[in-house]
Amino acid sequence: MINTQLATVTPKPRIEWAKLPPDFILPDDPVENIYQPLLAAALREILDLAGFVAPDMLMGSNFGLCALVEGKIVVKAPDWFYIPRVLPVEPGVIRRSYTPHVEGDIPALVMEFLSGTDNDEYSSKSTFPYGKWYFYERILEVPIYVIFDPYEDILEVHYLKSGKYELQQPDENERYWIDSMNLSLGVWRGKRSNLTISWLRWWDEAGNMLPWANEKVQQSLQKGIEQGIEQGKVELITRLLTRQFGRIEPELQGAINCLSTSDLDELGDVFLNLADIEALSSWLAERQK
Numbered sequence: 001m002i003n004t005q006l007a008t009v010t011p012k013p014r015i016e017w018a019k020l021p022p023d024f025i026l027p028d029d030p031v032e033n034i035y036q037p038l039l040a041a042a043l044r045e046i047l048d049l050a051g052f053v054a055p056d057m058l059m060g061s062n063f064g065l066c067a068l069v070e071g072k073i074v075v076k077a078p079d080w081f082y083i084p085r086v087l088p089v090e091p092g093v094i095r096r097s098y099t100p101h102v103e104g105d106i107p108a109l110v111m112e113f114l115s116g117t118d119n120d121e122y123s124s125k126s127t128f129p130y131g132k133w134y135f136y137e138r139i140l141e142v143p144i145y146v147i148f149d150p151y152e153d154i155l156e157v158h159y160l161k162s163g164k165y166e167l168q169q170p171d172e173n174e175r176y177w178i179d180s181m182n183l184s185l186g187v188w189r190g191k192r193s194n195l196t197i198s199w200l201r202w203w204d205e206a207g208n209m210l211p212w213a214n215e216k217v218q219q220s221l222q223k224g225i226e227q228g229i230e231q232g233k234v235e236l237i238t239r240l241l242t243r244q245f246g247r248i249e250p251e252l253q254g255a256i257n258c259l260s261t262s263d264l265d266e267l268g269d270v271f272l273n274l275a276d277i278e279a280l281s282s283w284l285a286e287r288q289k
Contacts, residue, residue, distance in 0.1 A: 016068040017101040064097035080111040
């Protein structure tokens, strides 16, 4: 696992926080490969579906984070970032870039996906135009810096402590708790967009993996199928009990409706051995304890 730190502590440069000039031409570098936009989109989709995204948040990918360092404009566009609170832009204005402090919070988290080319994700170059590691650590002071290598399934999470990034260790599930998001981040290998690769995923506090849209649809379909099967069992048991004992009172019917699938199966096996409606009532009362 690669982990480049600043060999010596260099003096902090002079930093100013100002919005970019309206005529500033932002870099338009090509995306390294097709996986990076898909990884970023998948992270956002999960949070949207989970109801996590609020109007005053800002998250995105390949979007310029800016600062004026030693009088020079520096722009870095992480592969993914999350900012808890930003100030709104004027109506009709499209946000082209983001400068912390003057436009809202500093990013709580930035991510870079290894490209396999220049390894700039680890660059601590402390002179203009500055390395990414240096920019996030020393200039923006982003609390959490994530580096993901999708080719080797390596996920690194670095916390800013005393002005320097420190590599964190995952929990027993190989995930990292992100306190500012109240979520865990981890690697999951599977298929999406006809690609079977390693993806970054979010898990909630209870350890449940938050689903993508297609997974949520599948879960709903499966739940509907299971509910349909259980409802079919309830209807079948009710018909058999009615044939055996006559009319089933609403209170007993309500208790039958609340039985688990396994209890319904057991009732189907034993109902012929129940002497009368009182025996059925006693059997149901035992299951409600």
